[in-house]
Amino acid sequence: MNVSVENVGPCKKLLRVELDAAAVDAEFETVTKEFIKHASLPGFRPGKAPRSVVERTFATRITEEVKKKLLPDAYKKALDDNKLRPIGYPDIEEGDFGRGQGLKFTATLEVEPDFALPDYTGIAVKRENRVVTDEDVERAVNSLREQHATFTDVTRPAQADDFVVVNYTGACDGKPITELAPAARGLTEQKNFWMHVTPDHFIPGFTEQLVGAKAGDKRTVTVTFPAEFAVKEVGGKQGVFEVEIVQVKEKALPALDEAFARSFGAENLEKLRAGVRADLENELKFKLKRQVRDQLVAALLGRVSCELPEGLVQNETRSAVYDIVRSNQERGVPKEAIDEKKDEIYGVASNSARERVKAMLILTRIGEKEGIKVTKEELGQRIYQLAAQHQVKPEKLIKQLQERNGFGQIQEQILLGKVLDLIELHAQIEELPAGA
Numbered sequence: 001m002n003v004s005v006e007n008v009g010p011c012k013k014l015l016r017v018e019l020d021a022a023a024v025d026a027e028f029e030t031v032t033k034e035f036i037k038h039a040s041l042p043g044f045r046p047g048k049a050p051r052s053v054v055e056r057t058f059a060t061r062i063t064e065e066v067k068k069k070l071l072p073d074a075y076k077k078a079l080d081d082n083k084l085r086p087i088g089y090p091d092i093e094e095g096d097f098g099r100g101q102g103l104k105f106t107a108t109l110e111v112e113p114d115f116a117l118p119d120y121t122g123i124a125v126k127r128e129n130r131v132v133t134d135e136d137v138e139r140a141v142n143s144l145r146e147q148h149a150t151f152t153d154v155t156r157p158a159q160a161d162d163f164v165v166v167n168y169t170g171a172c173d174g175k176p177i178t179e180l181a182p183a184a185r186g187l188t189e190q191k192n193f194w195m196h197v198t199p200d201h202f203i204p205g206f207t208e209q210l211v212g213a214k215a216g217d218k219r220t221v222t223v224t225f226p227a228e229f230a231v232k233e234v235g236g237k238q239g240v241f242e243v244e245i246v247q248v249k250e251k252a253l254p255a256l257d258e259a260f261a262r263s264f265g266a267e268n269l270e271k272l273r274a275g276v277r278a279d280l281e282n283e284l285k286f287k288l289k290r291q292v293r294d295q296l297v298a299a300l301l302g303r304v305s306c307e308l309p310e311g312l313v314q315n316e317t318r319s320a321v322y323d324i325v326r327s328n329q330e331r332g333v334p335k336e337a338i339d340e341k342k343d344e345i346y347g348v349a350s351n352s353a354r355e356r357v358k359a360m361l362i363l364t365r366i367g368e369k370e371g372i373k374v375t376k377e378e379l380g381q382r383i384y385q386l387a388a389q390h391q392v393k394p395e396k397l398i399k400q401l402q403e404r405n406g407f408g409q410i411q412e413q414i415l416l417g418k419v420l421d422l423i424e425l426h427a428q429i430e431e432l433p434a435g436a
Helices: 021-038 051-057 059-081 134-147 258-262 269-303 310-330 335-340 342-370 376-389 394-403 407-425
Strands: 002-009 012-019 086-094 103-111 124-129 150-153 163-172 189-196 218-224 238-252 428-433
Touching: 012 059, 021 051, 021 059, 051 059, 059 086, 059 103, 086 310, 103 310, 124 269, 134 269, 258 269, 269 342, 269 407, 310 335, 310 342, 335 342, 342 407, 376 394, 376 407, 394 407
Parallel strands: 124 428
Antiparallel strands: 002 012, 012 103, 086 103, 150 238, 163 189, 163 238, 218 238
């Protein structure tokens, strides 16, 4: 077998493979004998049809079967002989093929980059020595109270810390703001818009000018947009808003009593605080572990320089763009504002994708060297955890994963996590005082 390898891009190879006619004819002979042995043709007992009849009748199927056997084996041998580690599936182009002639084909494929593994033991990292305090617990409990606050309409004038529901229109330089910034429709006009009468809500200096207003009142509010305002077209300029007060609302928090505790499934306040503390401790443990692992990955990235498979980077970039857009949408960012920043979003996503792909390649190679594997039990356990997290039946999640070939991604996540466990186990961790 003759093989030539040509570089056609970063981590992209073109293989030219040729099997000689003798090897092809030998496989034709083997396959033909199998067809003769099992052929069932009219007028002949099974396995007794003449060779010429079998060859003529099953010519196409015999050729396809020979190709099905020869091509994958030749491709794998070409990879092994040239120590290539493919990523994904190759693009195969076949040449003429048949009895008495060789098998020729080309394969264009992406491969893993060739790099030397860095030293991944004894990496120096820092970890903040933090614990959950009583003050943390009380803040979290009060946050639960905020989530269950009630808002009551009042007839008195608005005061600091009240909430007001307003209709408004906004202008800048005497024009609707959308003439300066087409995506900023929310600044130009809003109906039944809730505002918290505090200095930092909405635009600095806006809500303070509503103090003393009652439902039905109208106010002209003048503000100066901060220089670094999110809508850059109006940054540093003066805005004028015509505001109608629709409602004034007073916020009330639920009493911190046993009934409040029971509304969260706790027997009493003591048990509620204990549950909140346990949740905070789990969150803190995860956060500190994430910080350590980010440092470990950053150290590994800095120790390896290599090209990256562009196809893999592009797939990861698309995924990162999707995540960024979805996060913005969930925060209520208008589609127009997202579209305006699409180049910036793509740039951030591309950089993130390149780091993630590089980290995956390094960690996977470390896992191979250390013989780290993912067991069926670990895969099953993770699937059950995900099912519980998303509140779906495990059987439904398994079906969804089968439909989109999602098992490989979960297996990769488990593997990389186990590799990071090993690296963290051998890291040099310096404990820092809280807040350092």
